Amino acid sequence: MSRDTSRNRSRRARTEARAESFRCLHCGLDVPMAAPGTDHRNHCPTCLWSRHLDDTPGDRAADCGARMEPLAISVRGDGEWVLVHRCTHCGVLHANRTAGDDNALPLTRLAVRPLARPPFPLERLGAL
Ligand SMILES: [Zn+2]
Ligand SMILES: [Zn+2]
Numbered sequence: 001m002s003r004d005t006s007r008n009r010s011r012r013a014r015t016e017a018r019a020e021s022f023r024c025l026h027c028g029l030d031v032p033m034a035a036p037g038t039d040h041r042n043h044c045p046t047c048l049w050s051r052h053l054d055d056t057p058g059d060r061a062a063d064c065g066a067r068m069e070p071l072a073i074s075v076r077g078d079g080e081w082v083l084v085h086r087c088t089h090c091g092v093l094h095a096n097r098t099a100g101d102d103n104a105l106p107l108t109r110l111a112v113r114p115l116a117r118p119p120f121p122l123e124r125l126g127a128l
Helices: 104-116 122-127
Strands: 021-023 030-032 067-075 081-087 093-097
Touching: 067 093, 067 104, 081 104
Parallel strands: none
Antiparallel strands: 021 030, 067 081, 081 093
16 A cells, blocks of 8 residues: 655644644544645545534534544546545535545445445346
């Protein structure tokens, strides 16, 4: 697994009022806020869990604060992968863009999960 380890200290001065990192509530990783490919990191790049802090992305308006489980992958028209999170406390669903350093293994696990547990025998597809 390759990971972008480039340091981004120049952001410190500009983002003094905002936290530089957060601790993942699920796996305990200290996650830097700066993420490749997105302006707003909202989930852990290792386990993909999130936290219910926003009503709309980045507003920090939600009072809930509970952990959000990564449920599924959706794909936008331009091919971008979107993570669907569900809050473990209030059940709200959020769609969050994946980041460039998200771990490919759990992302792929989520993406193929429906095929691993089909609601009908996959052999049936051969008869169509
Ligand atoms: Zn984590
Ligand atoms: Zn919630």
